[in-house]
């Protein structure tokens with residue numbers, strides 16, 4: 098069966114990453130968490146006091162940033178490395194979460210990330226999650242999914258996730274962060290979050306995790322068959 102690109106976009110805390118990981122594990126595909134890339138850049142800028150309002154400084158800093166992933170195919174897990182150092186935990190901290198949307202509005206940052214993401218997906222066989230994957234990074238992705246969920250459900254899920262990691266945050270703090278990020282992500286000038294016209298919408302408010310994974314796997318299978326036949330008849 099031909100390998101395809103699966104683009105998973107949507108709001109923060111809708112279950113994109115856990116869904117993408119499970120899809121990658123089941124399909125034996127690679128998984129790229131593009132949010133982790135913007136988070137790693139934000140962490141670097143914070144550590145090096147890069148001024149976001151100084152384009153020259155931002156551009157220079159980007160030249161010193163190398164982001165890599167180590168994938169664990171058995172679990173679908175992914176670990177993020179910044180210039181060779183594991184940053185998987187620190188990039189999920191409130192400090193990074195509080196600034197990452199702002200950093201991802203910068204055109205130069207997006208251009209650098211999109212170029213890397215396209216390289217990573219060149220050989221297909223990947224699940225990539227983010228905000229602009231189906232619209233900008235891979236507008237020709239064979240399967241595009243747009244995930245949504247009610248705000249209160251998202252807040253509850255994200256708080257649980259953070260508490261499990263030992264980060265004590267109130268529902269209000271989580272809600273405030275998600276609302277702020279939704280607003281910045283959907284209204285920014287550079288590739289704002291929006292559903293691609295040909296994306297399937299999955300609302301995860303009332304469905305359990307296994308159901309959302311099954312739904313996407315079914316769609317992926319259909320697309321793989323379509324793609325396979327397309328190749329056979331020379332399309």
Ligand code: DC
Nearest residue numbers: 109131132135198201227228229278
């Ligand atoms: O998926 P996440 O919550 O880890 O993403 C963190 C932030 O990065 C999100 O608020 C917006 C930004 N982002 C983006 O602009 N484009 C992407 N493809 C992925 C994330």
